[in-house]
Amino acid sequence: MSDKIECDHCHLEFSKDVMIEDEGHYFCCNGCQGVFHLLSDEGLDSFYKKAKGVKLDPQTQQFEDSSNFDAPAFYDKFVKRTDDGFSEVSLIIEGIHCAACVWLNEKALINMDGVVATNINYTNNKAKIVWDNDVVALSKIIDMIRAIGYNAYPYDASLQELKANEERKDYYLRIAVAVFATMNMMTIMVAQYAGYFSGITEDIKHILNIGEWVLSTPVLFYSGWPFFKGMYYGLKTKTVNMDTLVATGSLLTYIYSIYITLTRTGEAYFDSVTMIVTFVLVGKFLEALSKKSIADTLDIMSKNLPSDVKVVVNNEVVTKNVNDILIGDIVLISAGERVALDGELLEGNGTFDESSLTGESEPIYKSVGDSIISGTVSIDADIKYKTTKDYAHSTMSNIVSLLENAMNNKPKIQQLANKLSEYFSSTILLLAAITFVGWYFYSSNFEQSFITAISVIVIACPCALALATPVATLVGLSIASKKGILFKEASQLETMANANILALDKTGTITQGRPQVVNEKVLEKFDTSLLYSLLSNSKHPIAKAVVSHIYDENLHCFELESLKNIPSQGITAMYNGKMLAGGNAKLMKTIGIDVESSSKNSEFYFAYGEKLLAKFELFDMPREDAIEAIVKIKKMGIDVIMLTGDHKQSAQKVASLVGITNFEAELSPEQKANYIDKLHEEKNVVVMAGDGVNDILALASSDIAIAMGNGSDIAIEVSDVVLLNDTFSSLYDSFKISQRTFKMIKQNLGLSLVYNMVTIPLAIAGYIIPLIAAISMSLSSLLVVGNSMRIKLGYKDK
Amino acid sequence: MDSWVIGMMMSVSIFLGSIALVALLWAIKKGQFDDEEKFLNAALYDDENELNDAAKKEKKRKDASKKKEYIPE
Numbered sequence: 001m002s003d004k005i006e007c008d009h010c011h012l013e014f015s016k017d018v019m020i021e022d023e024g025h026y027f028c029c030n031g032c033q034g035v036f037h038l039l040s041d042e043g044l045d046s047f048y049k050k051a052k053g054v055k056l057d058p059q060t061q062q063f064e065d066s067s068n069f070d071a072p073a074f075y076d077k078f079v080k081r082t083d084d085g086f087s088e089v090s091l092i093i094e095g096i097h098c099a100a101c102v103w104l105n106e107k108a109l110i111n112m113d114g115v116v117a118t119n120i121n122y123t124n125n126k127a128k129i130v131w132d133n134d135v136v137a138l139s140k141i142i143d144m145i146r147a148i149g150y151n152a153y154p155y156d157a158s159l160q161e162l163k164a165n166e167e168r169k170d171y172y173l174r175i176a177v178a179v180f181a182t183m184n185m186m187t188i189m190v191a192q193y194a195g196y197f198s199g200i201t202e203d204i205k206h207i208l209n210i211g212e213w214v215l216s217t218p219v220l221f222y223s224g225w226p227f228f229k230g231m232y233y234g235l236k237t238k239t240v241n242m243d244t245l246v247a248t249g250s251l252l253t254y255i256y257s258i259y260i261t262l263t264r265t266g267e268a269y270f271d272s273v274t275m276i277v278t279f280v281l282v283g284k285f286l287e288a289l290s291k292k293s294i295a296d297t298l299d300i301m302s303k304n305l306p307s308d309v310k311v312v313v314n315n316e317v318v319t320k321n322v323n324d325i326l327i328g329d330i331v332l333i334s335a336g337e338r339v340a341l342d343g344e345l346l347e348g349n350g351t352f353d354e355s356s357l358t359g360e361s362e363p364i365y366k367s368v369g370d371s372i373i374s375g376t377v378s379i380d381a382d383i384k385y386k387t388t389k390d391y392a393h394s395t396m397s398n399i400v401s402l403l404e405n406a407m408n409n410k411p412k413i414q415q416l417a418n419k420l421s422e423y424f425s426s427t428i429l430l431l432a433a434i435t436f437v438g439w440y441f442y443s444s445n446f447e448q449s450f451i452t453a454i455s456v457i458v459i460a461c462p463c464a465l466a467l468a469t470p471v472a473t474l475v476g477l478s479i480a481s482k483k484g485i486l487f488k489e490a491s492q493l494e495t496m497a498n499a500n501i502l503a504l505d506k507t508g509t510i511t512q513g514r515p516q517v518v519n520e521k522v523l524e525k526f527d528t529s530l531l532y533s534l535l536s537n538s539k540h541p542i543a544k545a546v547v548s549h550i551y552d553e554n555l556h557c558f559e560l561e562s563l564k565n566i567p568s569q570g571i572t573a574m575y576n577g578k579m580l581a582g583g584n585a586k587l588m589k590t591i592g593i594d595v596e597s598s599s600k601n602s603e604f605y606f607a608y609g610e611k612l613l614a615k616f617e618l619f620d621m622p623r624e625d626a627i628e629a630i631v632k633i634k635k636m637g638i639d640v641i642m643l644t645g646d647h648k649q650s651a652q653k654v655a656s657l658v659g660i661t662n663f664e665a666e667l668s669p670e671q672k673a674n675y676i677d678k679l680h681e682e683k684n685v686v687v688m689a690g691d692g693v694n695d696i697l698a699l700a701s702s703d704i705a706i707a708m709g710n711g712s713d714i715a716i717e718v719s720d721v722v723l724l725n726d727t728f729s730s731l732y733d734s735f736k737i738s739q740r741t742f743k744m745i746k747q748n749l750g751l752s753l754v755y756n757m758v759t760i761p762l763a764i765a766g767y768i769i770p771l772i773a774a775i776s777m778s779l780s781s782l783l784v785v786g787n788s789m790r791i792k793l794g795y796k797d798k
Numbered sequence: 799m800d801s802w803v804i805g806m807m808m809s810v811s812i813f814l815g816s817i818a819l820v821a822l823l824w825a826i827k828k829g830q831f832d833d834e835e836k837f838l839n840a841a842l843y844d845d846e847n848e849l850n851d852a853a854k855k856e857k858k859r860k861d862a863s864k865k866k867e868y869i870p871e
């Protein structure tokens with residue numbers, strides 16, 4: 001079709017015949033036309049020039065009544081009062097495609113009376129709006145956002161997210177200072193080292209020392225403040241940690257260097273102060289950077305649930321907010337809608353997709369009296385049902401609160417480096433004390449004993465020890481990301497390396513998550529276009545699978561008459577006066593064809609004019625690389641368990657196909673999570689891989705949660721690891737990379753310990769020459785960094 | 799060369815560098831890097847109209863604040 005033209009608002013292309021013409025402008029729908037005129041009237045039409053033809057969502061959405069936004073309950077939850085009497089709300093604005101959208105929203109809002117300030121973040125679509133509640137109501141503001149073609153919904157800018165952002169910003173500031181000082185320090189160090197070899201006058205050395213002093217002061221006391229804080233909290237709980245060693249080490253080095261500078265004797269070590277603080281701070285920052293915020297996860301979760309439902313009140317259909325629905329209200333659900341509240345079916349029947357809760361791949365047929373569960377989706381059912389629980393107690397809301405709980409109580413395995421540093425730090429501090437006492441008795445020279453004791457702490461440079469983990473994990477993470485494996489937190493590599501059990505979900509994780517034709521039996525030759533025309537009218541997964549099985553380019557669609565979808569049986573239609581029927585054995589029986597169903601797989605029959613023509617067997621096949629990867633994972637000494645909500649029969653079949661002996665079937669989401677908790681009680685470290693909403697509780701309670709890349713948003717959010725390329729072999733790779741990385745961490749820690757074992761006795765004996773101290777400090781760090789690079793070996797060409 | 803020359807050069811360069819550092823810290827604190835996209839896109843919208851808008855926005859804020867005795871940020 002050559003006469004396609006663009007809609008003047010959304011810029012999507014349509015055929016000219018269907019467009020609405022309006023004074024030389026063309027629109028695809030009334031919505032776009034409305035927005036276009038509104039923008040012109042408000043003098044905002046320069047938006048189109050700015051957007052430069054970016055394609056927008058056509059304005060077709062129907063919105064719930066915005067008066068919900070003025071309800072006191074809404075205010076309590078989402079609206080903050082600023083100190084001076086304004087109101088402030090955080091919104092997520094939907095439909096922002098480009099910078100011009102941000103411009104349009106900000107401009108339209110600020111033009112409103114009473115709106116005091118707006119700030120829209122283009123990157124995450126979050127907006128903060130401050131307005132004067134005496135002048136304009138929030139619902140008016142929301143109406144405006146909707147009128148110009150966007151939608152807004154509130155989110156709880158809860159403390160957690162705010163705190164995470166603030167923590168990150170705090171690190172930026174501290175690191176900026178540290179890096180600035182370290183870089184300047186290096187230029188001075190060049191002069192110092194050159195002077196050490198070729199001779200330098202005492203005066204110049206003194207001046208350089210003072211310069212270093214000036215530079216290292218903000219690094220130690222501002223950038224290094226988290227370490228002092230960590231030491232303080234450590235002392236309070238009577239534990240010695242890495243922070244204690246870094247803080248005491250750098251503080252004592254700093255004091256010692258000031259002493260050296262003022263008395264003009266020996267070498268100052270201001271450079272080690274800044275280096276230690278900078279390196280360890282960057283290492284800490286890397287670990288903090290990827291910490292995910294639980295708040296965001298829950299935002300996505302609640303976005304998945306409808307916020308309003310259609311209710312029958314006095315024989316009239318009214319749209320109400322889910323929170324206002326009482327037990328016993330009659331709710332309407334039409335095909336394609338998601339259920340928000342639990343209830344009991346009153347009128348109508350049809351199939352529901354419960355895969356988000358049970359993982360069961362087949363749609364479930366429900367008729368009067370059956371229970372309706374929130375979170376499920378109606379496939380073809382238009383029903384009325386009576387609510388048996390209110391929104392807060394419905395299944396889906398329950399899962400949200402369980403999830404919140406599980407994420408807050410996620411098991412944390414103490415990391416090797418932390419454990420080690422605890423012993424290491426206390427040993428070093430003790431050795432330093434002994435050195436001081438020993439030297440004092442031996443020489444009765446306070447100054448000399450003190451300086452020797454400090455040199456023990458200085459030489460036990462915690463730099464290498466502190467870098468051992470971050471550097472190795474960083475290399476591990478970069479290799480993993482090249483292979484499409486995304487670790488969300490650095491420490492997870494170590495936890496994963498210690499795992500001894502892998503729990504797998506069946507549907508969508510081991511299997512592909514959709515049925516496929518595995519067996520085809522043609523009883524009588526027929527025109528496949530007939531079957532194609534019949535099935536292209538159905539959205540049922542089995543119909544889709546058969547269509548993709550028979551599809552080729554020569555197929556065409558016949559005109560069918562009186563098409564009928566029979567819930568949980570199949571689809572029928574008339575063609576040339578004879579009946580076309582496609583469906584299961586039950587459907588065949590109702591149209592008078594007797595078929596024997598003996599297969600364990602789902603079956604699909606096709607008949608024309610009461611004559612059976614073909615039979616297809618369908619099965620949700622395991623992923624191609626699953627068998628090989630599971631064998632390899634087992635070889636690593638990891639037990640593989642399958643947890644599924646599906647029937648025992650199909651679980652058995654999949655398990656035997658991929659070689660899993662240990663499986664649990666017919667588990668609810670809670671039971672899956674309980675099963676994992678039970679494994680924890682037996683001191684196992686559990687990795688759980690899943691993809692659906694039915695897995696999220698189990699994912700949240702496992703030590704490491706892995707989500708398949710095509711999994712649901714929420715599963716990906718909850719997970720620690722995401723397999724972007726969605727293959728089973730990358731699951732194996734993630735185990736391999738984490739174990740390799742952990743081996744490197746252990747080697748690194750070993751190296752820095754060996755280094756300390758050599759140098760500390762020298763320091764205790766008072767033999768540390770400044771040059772050796774300086775060189776060995778950098779050398780130990782270099783060793784650790786160099787060793788970490790070895791993780792890359794063996795991954796080069798892949 | 800006397801050592802005071804080195805001292806002077808060092809202090810001047812550290813002083814100049816710290817001005818840049820303070821500017822960076824101020825920008826981070828004010829949240830100028832929170833939205834990296836907007837930061838880049840700001841270059842697209844900087845003609846007269848946008849300047850007027852910004853001034854209007856500022857004025858509106860002040861007026862509203864005056865009414866409520868609100869001090870922005």
